[in-house]
Amino acid sequence: MRNIKLVEVRSEIAAGTRGASMGIDALKVASLDKQSAFFTHFDPINVPDANSFLWKGNKHPHAKYIDGVYQVLKNVYSTIESLRLEKKFPIVLAGDHSTAAGTIMGIKAADPDKRLGVIWIDAHADLHTPFTTPSGNMHGMPLAMTAHLDNLDCQINAPEAETINFWNKIKNIGGESPKIRPEDIVFISVRDTEKPEDFLIRKHGIKNFSTQEVRELGISQVAEQALAILKDCEQIYISFDVDSMDSSISVGTGTPVPNGLTVQEAIQLNVQLIRDKRVCCWEIVEVNPTLDTENTMAEAAFEVLEATTNSLVDYF
Numbered sequence: 001m002r003n004i005k006l007v008e009v010r011s012e013i014a015a016g017t018r019g020a021s022m023g024i025d026a027l028k029v030a031s032l033d034k035q036s037a038f039f040t041h042f043d044p045i046n047v048p049d050a051n052s053f054l055w056k057g058n059k060h061p062h063a064k065y066i067d068g069v070y071q072v073l074k075n076v077y078s079t080i081e082s083l084r085l086e087k088k089f090p091i092v093l094a095g096d097h098s099t100a101a102g103t104i105m106g107i108k109a110a111d112p113d114k115r116l117g118v119i120w121i122d123a124h125a126d127l128h129t130p131f132t133t134p135s136g137n138m139h140g141m142p143l144a145m146t147a148h149l150d151n152l153d154c155q156i157n158a159p160e161a162e163t164i165n166f167w168n169k170i171k172n173i174g175g176e177s178p179k180i181r182p183e184d185i186v187f188i189s190v191r192d193t194e195k196p197e198d199f200l201i202r203k204h205g206i207k208n209f210s211t212q213e214v215r216e217l218g219i220s221q222v223a224e225q226a227l228a229i230l231k232d233c234e235q236i237y238i239s240f241d242v243d244s245m246d247s248s249i250s251v252g253t254g255t256p257v258p259n260g261l262t263v264q265e266a267i268q269l270n271v272q273l274i275r276d277k278r279v280c281c282w283e284i285v286e287v288n289p290t291l292d293t294e295n296t297m298a299e300a301a302f303e304v305l306e307a308t309t310n311s312l313v314d315y316f
Contacts, residue, residue, distance in 0.1 A: 002089040002312055002313070003086075003087060003088050003089055004042070004088070004089050004090075004091055004309065004312065004313070005042075005044075005045065005083050005088040005089065005090055005091070006042040006043075006044040006045070006090075006091050006093065007044065007045050007047060007079060007080070007083070007090045007091065007092045007093070008024050008044045008045065008046045008047065008093050008094075009047045009049065009072070009076055009092060009093070009094040009095060009099045009102075010022075010023075010024055010046075010049050010051070010095055011049040011050065011051065011072045011094065011095045011096055011098070011099050012049075012051055012054075012095040012096050012288075013049070013050055013051055013053055013054060013065045013068045013069055013072065013096065013098075013138075014064070014065065014069050014096040014097070014098035014099075014137060014138035014139040014141075015095065015096035015097075015137060015139050015254050015286070015288075016135060016137040016139075016254055016255070017254040017288065017290075017291065018054075018290065019254075019288040019289065019290030019291065020095035020096045020254065020285075020286055020287065020288045021049065021051055021095045022095075022288070022289050022290065023093070023094075023095050023285075023286065023287030023288055023289065023298065023301075024093045024094075024095070024287075025289075026252070026287055026289035026292075026295055026297075026298035027093060027287060027298050027301060027302050027305065029289075029295055029298065030295055030298040030299040030301070030302035031302055031306070033295070033299065034299070034302065034303075036302070036306060038302075038305070038306050038309070044093075045079060045083075047072075047075050047076055047079050048072070048075050049072050049075075049095075050065075050068035050069070050071040050072040050075075051068075052068075053065045053067060053068030053071075054068075059162075060130075060136070060159070060160070060162070060163045060166070061136050062130040062131075062133060062136050062157045062158075062159040062160075062163055063130040063133070063136060063138055063141070063159060063163050063166070063167060064136045064137055064138060065138070066130075066138060066163055066166040066167065066170070067166060069098055069138050069166075069170065070166050070169055070170050070173075072098075072099060072102065073098070073099065073101055073102040073105070073145075073170055073173055074102070074173055075102070076094075076099050076101075076102025076103055076105075076106065077102040077103075077105040077106045077109065077173050077174050078106065079106065080092075080102065080103050080105075080106025080107060080110075080281070081105075081106040081107075081109040081110045081174070082106075083106075084106060084107055084109075084110030084111065084280065084281075085110045089280065089281065089282075089312070090103070090281045090282075090283075091281075091282055091283075091305075091309055091312075092281065092282070092283035092284070093283075093284055093305070094283060094284070094285045095285065095286070095287075095288075096138075096139040096254075096285065096286065097122070097126060097139040097140075097142055097239070097241055097285045097286055098138045098139045098141065098142050098145075099142075099285070100126075100142045100239045100283055100285065101141075101142035101143075101145040101146050101170070101173075102173070103237065103239075103281060103283055104116065104118065104142070104146040104179050104180060104237060105146065105173050105174035105175075105179055106174065107179075107235060107237055107280060107281055108146075108174060108175070108179040108180070109174040109175060111234075111235060112175065114233075114234040114235045115181075115184065115232060115233045115234055115235070116179065116180050116184065116233060116234075116235045116236070116237060117180070117184040117185075117186070117229075117230030117233030117235070117236045117237070117278075118143070118180055118184060118185045118186070118236070118237050118238075118239065119186050119188065119226055119230070119236060119237070119238045119239070119273060120143065120185060120186065120187050120188070120190070120239050120241075121188045121189060121238070121239065121240045121241065121244045121261075121266070121269065121270070122187070122188075122189065122190055122239070122240075122241035122243065122244050123189065123190065123191055123192050123241065123243040123244055123255065123256075123257035123260060124140060124190060124192050124193065124241070124243070124255065124257075125143070125187060125190050125193045125197040125200075125201065125208075126139070126140050126141060126142050126143045126144075127140075127141075127143050127144050127149065127151070127193075127196075127197040127200050127201070128140040128141050128144060128151075128194070128196065128197060129141060129144045129149060129150050129151050129167070129196075130157060130159040130163055130164065130167050131150055131151060131152055131154075131155040131156070131157055131159065132151050132154050132155065132156055132157065132194070132196035132197075133157065134156075134194060139254075139286075143180075143182075143185060144200075145167075145170050145171055146171075146178065146179040146180050147178050147179070147180050147181065147182050147185075148171050148177075148178040149182065149200060150167075151196050151199070151200055153199060154195065154196035154199050154200075156196070182200065182203075182204035182206060183204050183205055183206065184230060184232075184233055185204075185206050186206075186207050186208075186209070186226045186229050186230060187201075187206060187207065187208035187209065188208070188209045188214065188222065188226065188244065188269065189209070189210065189211045189214065189244045189260055189261050190208045190210075191210065191211065191257055191259055191260070192255070192257045207226075207229055209222050209225070209226065211259050211260060211261060214261065214265060214269070215265075219265060219268040219269050219272060220272065222269065223269060223272040223273050226273065227273070227276050227278075230278075233278065234278060235278055235279075235280045236276060236278045236279045236280065237279070237280065237281045237282075237283070238270065238273055238274065238279060238281070238282045238283070239282075239283045239285065240266070240270060240282070240283065240284045240285070240304065240308075241253075241284075241285050241286050242284065242285070242286050242287055242297060242300070242301045242304075243255055243256055243257060243260070243286055244260055244261055244266065245260045245261050245262070245263060245266055245300060246258065246259065246260035246261065246262065247260065249262070249263060249296070249297070249300050250297055250300075251291065251292050251296055251297055252287060252288050252289050252290075252291045252292025252295070252296060252297025252298060253286045253287060253288050253291065253297055254286060254288050254291070255286075263300045263303055263304065266300075266304050267303060267304050267307045267308070270282070270304055270307070270308040270311075271307055271308055271311040272311075274308055274311055274312050275311060275312075282308060282309075282312075284301060284304065284305055287301050
């Protein structure tokens with residue numbers, strides 16, 4: 001059986017709206033409402049966040065609170081590296097999606113010689129950089145951080161020297177070389193991208209299984225094809241952003257987008273993907289209960305979390 005360790009990261013510093021730091025507790029409330037004993041089975045690790053930087057004001061318009069993001073990514077990285085060195089399987093519950101970069105850095109540092117693939121189930125590609133971002137929100141940058149992409153071909157911003165210095169420090173957490181290759185990313189349900197991200201997706205031939213494709217091919221076929229694309233990867237990390245689900249469901253998240261997955265599709269997809277023996281870590285992010293009146297988002301997200309974890313426990 002996989003040795004699961006629950007990791008909680010209450011970071012919201014890189015999101016555009018406040019409240020994602022409460023997402024983990026909203027998941028726990030959802031588990032109580034569903035009378036689930038899920039959280040009694042785990043003794044979670046709580047990774048220190050850097051949300052206090054939000055009170056200090058932002059000095060980096062093209063990479064908001066990058067000084068604080070750097071701190072929290074280092075914390076996530078060292079936690080995940082330690083767990084992977086102990087052969088633990090991290091199930092990460094996180095606030096904003098920027099912390100996924102720290103997760104990837106930690107996985108790679110524990111096994112630097114193993115090629116790492118990423119399955120990114122999300123409405124967004126998260127391939128922006130300080131040079132291309134339209135918003136400056138760093139939860140749109142984790143894949144660029146870990147693949148060492150600046151995307152200067154599509155530069156629209158001129159970040160300050162201090163911002164670039166922090167950006168380079170972030171890219172080098174856990175080692176100075178890229179942690180993943182862009183072609184080792186598989187997107188599922190990505191449907192809200194900007195031109196600089198589209199450029200990188202085309203340039204590197206990154207596959208995106210659209211929501212329509214998921215329905216036409218079926219969940220089993222999509223899971224099979226996604227894993228086949230990563231056939232040369234010895235390890236796989238799955239990141240599930242709740243905004244991959246349709247905006248009718250993903251009300252309690254900062255950036256909902258129409259035409260997403262149903263709860264059932266999200267469950268089936270994650271349950272099937274996590275059964276591949278190369279999968280070494282699974283993460284769920286971006287529940288924001290302040291945008292929700294009935295905790296609807298957290299309840300849907302908790303269903304995905306519980307079913308996926310149970311699949312891991314039952315299958316191995």
